[in-house]
Amino acid sequence: MPDEAFLPYGRHTIEADDIGAVVDVLSGEYLTTGPAVEALEAAFCEATGAPHSVACSSGAAGLHLSYLALGLGRGDKVVVPSVTFLATASMAHLAGAEVIFADVDPDTALMTEDTFEAAIWRAGGNVAAVVPVHMCGQMVDMDAIGLIAQNSGIRIVEDACHALGGRDAKDCPTGQGSTSDLTMFSLHPVKTVAGGEGGVVTTADPDLAARMRTLRNHGMMRDRFLDATQATAADGAENPWYYELAEPAFNYRLSDIHAALATSQMSKLERFVVRRAELRARYEGLFAERASVFNGRVRLAPSTAKGRTSWHLCVALFEFEVIGKDRAYVMRALRELGIGTQVHYLPLHRQPWWRQRNGNTYLPGADSWYARCLSLPLFPGMRDEDVDRVVDAITALVRF
Ligand SMILES: Cc1ncc(COP(=O)(O)O)c(C=O)c1O
Structure with missing residues (x-):
């Protein structure tokens, strides 16, 4: 880069093998819902140590899926630090919950034990979840937040868009899931690894992962059926075309094209x-x-x-x-x-x-x-x- 080149505040680093990975998908069989998405999910499990990861179309979609998987909705309050990107709060609102803003440390922009407790107090009850945001990549003190949340029955979704590849004070990778229910990452080009667009949610909870997989795909179930009569033929065998609506939901799927780019980038994390x-x-x-x-x-x-x-x-x-x-x-x-x-x-x-x-x-x-x-x-x-x-x-x- 010459001296006079414009320096943006952030930029992706795309190399020849990243381009090759995308070209391979383009000349392959699946453009979406194929093996590249599974490979990306496996790469996130490996990098974070989380047992499950669910890829989706953006970080915002990942937040929405997380809130919905936890069952947040009307009557629930969600504590979100005021210093974060729009989506952290917007998606809680779109899930039907009420957003309570927490203050942050003035020098690090991180939510603290004190600002979390102050927000709970201001909410006056019904706080169902908190969303610590690891601003700039620095980790919120998850032990302190986790203790308060546990004592009050509050679920935790980490917004780790800034923190892929980080480790906490106990050397656990961000997203491992030991102190939170769900952790969300974005694959937006300015983030640590780029997918163009995309998001990944990691969790230790297989039920939350399964629910997010259903919700990201129109609420469509192909493995569990309520109506056995429609699901099976006269001989008892499963009808091969059959699927059921678990609940109306979204198309938050990630394409294999994006997934291939992000997986290639993960090897450089x-x-x-x-x-x-x-x-x-x-x-x-x-x-x-x-x-x-x-x-x-x-x-x-x-x-x-x-x-x-x-x-x-x-x-x-x-x-x-x-x-x-x-x-x-x-x-x-x-x-x-x-x-x-x-x-x-x-x-x-x-x-x-x-x-x-x-x-x-x-x-x-x-x-x-x-x-x-x-x-x-x-x-x-x-x-x-x-x-x-x-x-x-x-x-x-x-x-x-
Ligand atoms: C802290 C934070 N939360 C949420 C998001 C939303 O991610 P995306 O742009 O992938 O929807 C971003 C990214 O812009 C972010 O930085």
């Missing part, structure tokens, strides 16, 4: 995670070197240093008021220098749609994170010099 960690370490080194120049006006969102972080995002926290330049100015100035940045995220409790529904919620941690956060370029295809270029550009902006 370790390399991608290691490279992301190297780039993050280079950012850390340069920020430490320039600490006296930055003088607290900009710093990296701190590492919790628990387990192994699969750095999906590298967020810097800017004191824009002290610097005397607002975020839009800084983003535009960096863009002019060929550096893309992004904001993760506009907290959901500030979204007009949610404000209209839930009223104003006071979540100072989420507001403080939002006031300062800016995601810097981080993806495996970056060179070390690209990190230097980003930090040099920030230095020039912050200094003058």
Whole structure:
């Protein structure tokens, strides 16, 4: 990549063998519901240590399937951290549940024991599930959240879109399922592995996995029948065409084309995670070197240093008021220098749609994170010099 090439905040890394894997599917027999989907599910079981995984058409679909598989609906409340992507909360709403926003730590954007408990208290009862989001790839303290959830009969769905390839403080891979009911990953191109689109949910619970498989395929059952008369012929043999509707549901299937790309990418997961960690370490080194120049006006969102972080995002926290330049100015100035940045995220409790529904919620941690956060370029295809270029550009902006 030449010096002047534009650096987006995130980008997929597609190599010749990834392209080959897709071409093989295109010239094969199955474009959907074929062996490539099964291979992807097996790759996720292997990478996470989870006994079951269910591939689907997007991370959002994975969240919807998770909430529906748990039976969440009318009368249930679901605690979602305010700093996350729209889908974490939208899908709970679409499942029929009420969303209660939790605050986050202002420096890491992670839901904590305290902010979870505060949200339960604010909900005033009927909290059926919580959705910890491993922001930037850093793991929420799942032991602490798990203990509270267990004591209160609350189910757990991890939104691990940012955390594929990570490990918790006890060295268990994200998605293993020891502290949660379900863990959802996205295969969107900026994520650790790309499928174009796609999602995978892992779980230790075979019944939840089976229910999600039915729900992702129109609610169609081919293995269990309620109506034996229709299901079987006069001689008692199963009618080969027969299927039954378990309940009206969705087409959330993943195509074999997407699955083949994602499976090929999964073979590189370790390399991608290691490279992301190297780039993050280079950012850390340069920020430490320039600490006296930055003088607290900009710093990296701190590492919790628990387990192994699969750095999906590298967020810097800017004191824009002290610097005397607002975020839009800084983003535009960096863009002019060929550096893309992004904001993760506009907290959901500030979204007009949610404000209209839930009223104003006071979540100072989420507001403080939002006031300062800016995601810097981080993806495996970056060179070390690209990190230097980003930090040099920030230095020039912050200094003058
Ligand atoms: C935290 C989080 N949750 C949910 C999603 C939704 O995933 P998808 O875009 O694959 O539907 C994303 C991805 O954008 C995400 O980053």
